[in-house]
Amino acid sequence: MADIRNDFVGIKSPNPFWLASAPPTDKAYNVVRAFKAGWGGVVWKTLGEEGPPVVNVNGPRYGAIWGADRRLLGLNNIELITDRELQTNLREIKQVKADWPDRAMVVSIMVPCEEQAWKAILPVVEETGCDGIELNFGCPHGMSERGMGSAVGQVPEYIEMVARWCKANTRMPVIVKLTPNITDIRYPARAALTGGADAVSLINTVSSITGVNLDNFSPEPSIDGKGSHGGYCGPAVKPIALNMVAEIARDPQTRGMPISGIGGVTTWRDAAEFMALGAGNVQVCTAAMTYGFRIVEDMIEGLSNWMDAKGHASLSDIIGRATPNVTDWQYLNLNYVAKARIDQDKCISCGRCHIACEDTSHQAITQTVNGKRMFEVMEDECVGCNLCVNVCPVEGCIEMVPLAPGTLDQRTGKTVSDSYANWTQHPNNPMAKAAAE
Amino acid sequence: MSEGRYREGIATHRLDAAEYAENLNDLHPPFDRHEAQVEADRCYFCYDAPCMNACPTQIDIPMFIRQISTDNPLGSAKTIFEQNIFGGMCARVCPTETLCEQVCVREVAEGKPVRIGLLQRYATDTAMKAGAQFFERAPSTGRKVAVVGAGPAGLACAHRLAMHGHEVVVFEARPKPGGLNEYGIAAYKSVDNFAQAEVDYITAIGGIEIRYEQEIGHHFTIGALVLKYDAVFLGMGLGGVNALGGADAQASGSVDAIEWIGELRQAADPGAVPVGRRVVVVGGGMTAIDAAVQARALGADEVTICYRGPRERMKASVYEQEVARSRGVVIRFEMQPSRILTEGGSVSGMEFTRHGETVTIACDQVMKAIGQTLVAPDLGTAADKLVLEGGRIVIDAEGRTSMAKVWAGGDCVNAGEDLTVAAVAQGRDAAESISRALAQ
Ligand SMILES: Cc1cc2nc3c(=O)[nH]c(=O)nc-3n(C[C@H](O)[C@H](O)[C@H](O)COP(=O)(O)OP(=O)(O)OC[C@H]3O[C@@H](n4cnc5c(N)ncnc54)[C@H](O)[C@@H]3O)c2cc1C
Ligand SMILES: Cc1cc2nc3c(=O)[nH]c(=O)nc-3n(C[C@H](O)[C@H](O)[C@H](O)COP(=O)(O)O)c2cc1C
Ligand code: SF4
Numbered sequence: 001m002a003d004i005r006n007d008f009v010g011i012k013s014p015n016p017f018w019l020a021s022a023p024p025t026d027k028a029y030n031v032v033r034a035f036k037a038g039w040g041g042v043v044w045k046t047l048g049e050e051g052p053p054v055v056n057v058n059g060p061r062y063g064a065i066w067g068a069d070r071r072l073l074g075l076n077n078i079e080l081i082t083d084r085e086l087q088t089n090l091r092e093i094k095q096v097k098a099d100w101p102d103r104a105m106v107v108s109i110m111v112p113c114e115e116q117a118w119k120a121i122l123p124v125v126e127e128t129g130c131d132g133i134e135l136n137f138g139c140p141h142g143m144s145e146r147g148m149g150s151a152v153g154q155v156p157e158y159i160e161m162v163a164r165w166c167k168a169n170t171r172m173p174v175i176v177k178l179t180p181n182i183t184d185i186r187y188p189a190r191a192a193l194t195g196g197a198d199a200v201s202l203i204n205t206v207s208s209i210t211g212v213n214l215d216n217f218s219p220e221p222s223i224d225g226k227g228s229h230g231g232y233c234g235p236a237v238k239p240i241a242l243n244m245v246a247e248i249a250r251d252p253q254t255r256g257m258p259i260s261g262i263g264g265v266t267t268w269r270d271a272a273e274f275m276a277l278g279a280g281n282v283q284v285c286t287a288a289m290t291y292g293f294r295i296v297e298d299m300i301e302g303l304s305n306w307m308d309a310k311g312h313a314s315l316s317d318i319i320g321r322a323t324p325n326v327t328d329w330q331y332l333n334l335n336y337v338a339k340a341r342i343d344q345d346k347c348i349s350c351g352r353c354h355i356a357c358e359d360t361s362h363q364a365i366t367q368t369v370n371g372k373r374m375f376e377v378m379e380d381e382c383v384g385c386n387l388c389v390n391v392c393p394v395e396g397c398i399e400m401v402p403l404a405p406g407t408l409d410q411r412t413g414k415t416v417s418d419s420y421a422n423w424t425q426h427p428n429n430p431m432a433k434a435a436a437e
Numbered sequence: 438m439s440e441g442r443y444r445e446g447i448a449t450h451r452l453d454a455a456e457y458a459e460n461l462n463d464l465h466p467p468f469d470r471h472e473a474q475v476e477a478d479r480c481y482f483c484y485d486a487p488c489m490n491a492c493p494t495q496i497d498i499p500m501f502i503r504q505i506s507t508d509n510p511l512g513s514a515k516t517i518f519e520q521n522i523f524g525g526m527c528a529r530v531c532p533t534e535t536l537c538e539q540v541c542v543r544e545v546a547e548g549k550p551v552r553i554g555l556l557q558r559y560a561t562d563t564a565m566k567a568g569a570q571f572f573e574r575a576p577s578t579g580r581k582v583a584v585v586g587a588g589p590a591g592l593a594c595a596h597r598l599a600m601h602g603h604e605v606v607v608f609e610a611r612p613k614p615g616g617l618n619e620y621g622i623a624a625y626k627s628v629d630n631f632a633q634a635e636v637d638y639i640t641a642i643g644g645i646e647i648r649y650e651q652e653i654g655h656h657f658t659i660g661a662l663v664l665k666y667d668a669v670f671l672g673m674g675l676g677g678v679n680a681l682g683g684a685d686a687q688a689s690g691s692v693d694a695i696e697w698i699g700e701l702r703q704a705a706d707p708g709a710v711p712v713g714r715r716v717v718v719v720g721g722g723m724t725a726i727d728a729a730v731q732a733r734a735l736g737a738d739e740v741t742i743c744y745r746g747p748r749e750r751m752k753a754s755v756y757e758q759e760v761a762r763s764r765g766v767v768i769r770f771e772m773q774p775s776r777i778l779t780e781g782g783s784v785s786g787m788e789f790t791r792h793g794e795t796v797t798i799a800c801d802q803v804m805k806a807i808g809q810t811l812v813a814p815d816l817g818t819a820a821d822k823l824v825l826e827g828g829r830i831v832i833d834a835e836g837r838t839s840m841a842k843v844w845a846g847g848d849c850v851n852a853g854e855d856l857t858v859a860a861v862a863q864g865r866d867a868a869e870s871i872s873r874a875l876a877q
Contacts, residue, residue: 067478068474068477069478070471201660263504327786348542348545349487349545350481350484350486350542351483351485351486352481352484354484367484368486373485393481
């Protein structure tokens with residue numbers, strides 16, 4: 001049996017599945033249910049300053065997009081940080097941590113960008129006995145209008161400054177949660193590291209409007225006919241999150257900094273992908289909000305079954321394994337040649353590959369062969385783009401087959417080389433020529 | 438349970454009202470919006486889709502399904518009606534398992550076709566409920582066309598002619614329009630008086646006058662129509678019924694299946710339609726299946742379909758046979774009818790020969806479903822000028838008969854497939870041919 005115990009910046013949990021700071025972690029009631037279900041840890045719903053708590057809207061705070069059978073693909077919210085009294089939260093955090101010592105208890109915090117505010121809250125949080133703190137620099141709505149959340153996360157200098165304050169005022173590990181609503185995720189990550197943060201977690205939600213009501217022209221979710229951009233999460237944001245995790249993991253300046261991967265994690269497979277790209281563990285919100293806490297059972301079992309099948313003994317065997325394979329476009333091997341091949345036994349003759357290639361790609365798939373409806377790849381036209389594979393409704397029906405070195409590429413008339421050559425060396429690259437001169 | 442269920446002989450009111458309602462309800466309940474969208478999502482939007490080519494009216498099936506999935510049911514209905522103005526009835530009665538759904542790539546791949554018929558029903562029902570009309574008459578051409586028969590062939594032709602701006606007069610022998618949609622299709626395929634609602638929807642385009650109880654061969658002749666109109670379309674279906682030959686008997690309890698179904702379709706109270714306790718249906722087509730299933734629906738205790746040929750030659754599809762079996766009908770093959778047995782003027786059984794041996798089935802009602810014929814006198818004095826083949830009118834690829842200015846389509850022609858959808862296709866195509874001819 002694979003060992004899936006997790007150690008993230010010294011915070012130990014029986015598995016790498018944490019609940020992200022969000023409604024599932026807003027009260028002892030929910031968190032206890034989560035721990036009973038088997039979750040390895042939680043990041044408590046973001047706490048604000050002492051004093052009257054924030055208020056939420058009293059109408060819809062979620063919007064969504066769905067697949068045909070109402071499968072929830074993306075969720076959007078305009079909820080703020082916790083709207084419960086600070087003392088109530090602290091009391092509950094302390095109790096739950098005492099009752100569940102083996103689970104990770106991280107507390108998310110968001111207070112104004114003044115050192116005094118952080119100095120005030122850190123000791124009272126520390127007093128709960130929690131394992132660490134997460135700085136919420138990500139919330140893209142409401143709080144950002146008040147100079148907090150993503151308003152901080154979008155300015156690397158602020159990130160560095162607040163991280164430094166926190167490190168100076170607490171013994172606890174500091175995780176900086178990043179917003180994806182920036183142009184290059186490496187800058188805030190570097191700032192967190194420079195400020196002394198122990199780790200980053202990402203992504204928080206993506207600014208979004210999920211839809212427009214075409215009867216009254218209100219954006220969704222609609223509060224009395226008006227809407228405000230919310231934060232987008234769930235399966236739809238996973239590709240964005242994966243890329244951002246990889247960018248930080250492979251950046252020479254931040255390489256090795258622990259990352260807690262967040263964004264659309266729904267299954268054990270998603271979690272494994274995040275960890276392969278460099279995340280030390282994962283956090284989950286939307287999947288739990290969609291299906292309830294029970295899904296963690298399958299996440300735990302699925303992950304260890306996969307690890308057993310592949311011979312991975314512990315999480316360190318998989319974390320970061322895919323990171324070295326993420327590279328810049330300019331270093332991709334231009335001598336690698338692949339061609340689509342359609343398995344005629346699996347083909348159900350829907351013709352989607354044909355029309356996709358015909359209308360929008362390279363006119364490389366037949367519609368008829370000898371007068372019969374039949375879809376075949378014409379190797380002399382195929383550029384190997386993979387579009388047909390992606391539009392084919394039958395898994396495994398169309399495959400991209402690499403041409404072996406020494407064989408003829410019928411499209412270019414050139415023999416496939418066994419050497420590696422990339423854009424930096426390509427004759428069409430003006431920069432390459434300049435370098436050669 | 439009503440006490441009449443096991444009454445011997447032929448009887449009415451075998452069941453109570455709730456049972457009739459349940460038994461004669463929609464064979465396949467319609468999709469609601471969500472079900473339709475989920476099912477529509479299963480469609481792969483195939484290129485040059487096989488389903489479309491399998492539809493006799495060539496409906497752009499992938500497009501109408503995509504329009505359902507994008508929540509554009511009116512656009513979807515328009516796509517359907519453009520090719521098939523009887524898209525609503527066809528959605529209910531087409532044997533899709535041998536047409537579009539048979540060649541659906543998902544049927545081929547996994548044995549589960551996209552439910553094209555039910556999706557078509559969703560779109561057309563939505564549009565008809567909304568009273569959405571998609572076609573307008575072109576400016577009047579001043580040309581007049583006579584159509585004989587207000588069945589699917591005749592009305593499909595009339596609608597397309599009206600679209601092209603011609604004046605259409607439909608001569609219908611019966612007091613109601615619809616043809617077999619009204620008098621023949623099984624009750625559980627066309628509930629809630631759909632056939633009449635559909636005729637109203639189709640004729641709402643205007644320019645179509647239906648004259649009822651006007652029987653060609655009786656009230657007038659083809660020759661007379663040819664003289665008075667610029668063109669004539671014959672869509673009178675098959676009025677006659679094949680005889681059992683030596684096996685026939687005029688005993689009470691021996692009925693023509695189509696006539697019996699027609700009686701049921703017209704009955705305000707299905708319980709008032711007499712049915713035997715033990716019924717033998719002779720035949721192997723859709724009519725035999727429909728008669729048998731409806732006999733069961735009315736409370737017949739034992740219903741046996743006796744087909745003279747082997748299983749593989751039976752015209753009713755495997756799926757229809759399954760429907761019948763699931764409703765408690767027994768199907769027996771290689772049963773060559775020899776004679777109806779009577780006792781005191783009433784049917785008491787039926788005798789068959791099977792591979793030389795005599796098989797007798799006791800029963801109190803025999804329903805004959807052994808095919809229909811064209812009634813020659815229906816053709817009027819022009820009968821000699823119309824070339825027939827196998828008892829049906831010969832037409833060319835455009836629907837033209839051997840007589841000048843006369844077109845034909847539907848069950849009465851030699852190219853007929855005895856399917857509503859084929860009748861619609863032929864009526865529509867003949868209208869296009871007529872329009873082209875009139876434009877010259
Ligand atoms: C019992 C039964 C069940 C069926 N079930 C199905 C099914 O489930 N699915 C399917 O696709 N097909 C089914 N069919 C076949 C389908 O009903 C026919 O193929 C279709 O109705 C043919 O259309 P039509 O317009 O050619 O003829 P019809 O529908 O027969 O219409 C002909 C019209 O012409 C009128 N007429 C006849 N003679 C004259 C005359 N001399 N003068 C004036 N008017 C005249 C008739 O009254 C009638 O209104 C079934 C047929 C039967 C008998
Ligand atoms: C309703 C809701 C409220 C959230 N509130 C917070 C919050 O208070 N603090 C925070 O750091 N992130 C908050 N998030 C963001 C989540 O923690 C998480 O980063 C994001 O949803 C992406 O993960 P997912 O795709 O698994 O949902 C919230 C998300 C949702 C849906
Ligand atoms: S890989 Fe691209 S170019 Fe080649 S057949 Fe498929 S779609 Fe066409």
